[in-house]
Amino acid sequence: MLRGVNRVLLAIAGLVLVALGGSVLAIGLGVPAPSWWLHDGRHDVLLGEAERTRWRDEGWWWPVVLAVLAVLVLLCLWWLVAVVRRRRPAxxxxxxxxxxxxxxxxxxxxxxxxxxxxxxxxxxxxxxxxxxxxxxxxxxxxxxxxxxxxxxxxxxxxxxxxxxxxxxxxxxxxxxxxxxxxxxxxxxxxxx
CATH class of the missing domain: 3.30.300.30 (ANL, C-terminal domain)
Structure with missing residues (x-):
């Protein structure tokens, strides 16, 4: 079962990274951005000043960010241990x-x-x-x-x-x- 979960998670992560990276690269090379895209053109920054500082003064923001990052790190470590661990004795x-x-x-x-x-x-x-x-x-x-x-x-x-x-x-x-x-x-x- 873990092998199937591993393949599904890798496929989802790969598709997300290829879609986002490919679209950012295409817009950076001059392809016109679609109307729903987050950024307007090739000289637009990924995170503007307003986007970066929007939630900074809220009291709940940093604990939530740290908790989400901690959960992501723990999930990645669990995944790494599950993949690396040898199930059969050599x-x-x-x-x-x-x-x-x-x-x-x-x-x-x-x-x-x-x-x-x-x-x-x-x-x-x-x-x-x-x-x-x-x-x-x-x-x-x-x-x-x-x-x-x-x-x-x-x-x-x-x-x-x-x-x-x-x-x-x-x-x-x-x-x-x-x-x-x-x-x-x-x-x-x-x-x-």
Whole structure:
């Protein structure tokens, strides 16, 4: 959801900046200004003396300006943190058993889990996504099952086989997983 919000906000901000900047540039280059435009021509200033000093003597003006700017700064910082924050661990810390540790790429573990889950009986396709921290990853597993497979048996094989094998191989105390099972949908065919 955050990705969609990010794209919408970037698109709106981009359109506003292009429209305002383009129109100011066009008027500055000599294109006649429309009748509804704020400024009359290429030598008109953006903010005149009267516009800049209009609300200065009002007691509510500066607190409102500062509050709006503070909210804008906080929203921009929240947006920056949301965009920069990494949702997937780039690496998983593996316990080698000798007091040292090794690092395993997160995508390699995802691929290994998906391939092993895809080899289970009745599984057409599996997709794995790791989330969490590098010392405590979590797995999101999406499995597409063939129509003849019992979902309970497939879930049991996945948790006791694939996920347990990954947990033991990496030396993790636990590997929490969210598993979503979907059945293959076949189109109806006419039998003659």
């Amino acid at each position: 690496e998983v810390l593996v316990d080698t058993g000798d007091g040292e540790g090794a690092v395993l790429r997160g995508r390699a573990l995802e691929q290994a889990l998906a391939e092993e889950a895809g080899r289970l009986d009745g599984v057409r396709r599996a997709h794995v996504l790791l989330t969490g921290r590098r010392t405590a990853p979590r797995a999101r597993v999406h499995v597409l099952l063939e129509p003849h497979v019992d979902p309970g048996a497939a879930l049991h094989a996945l948790t006791t086989g694939v996920l347990a094998h990954a947990r033991d191989s990496t030396g993790l105390a636990a590997l929490p997983a969210e598993v979503r099972l979907h059945g293959v949908k076949h189109r109806a065919e006419r039998v003659s």
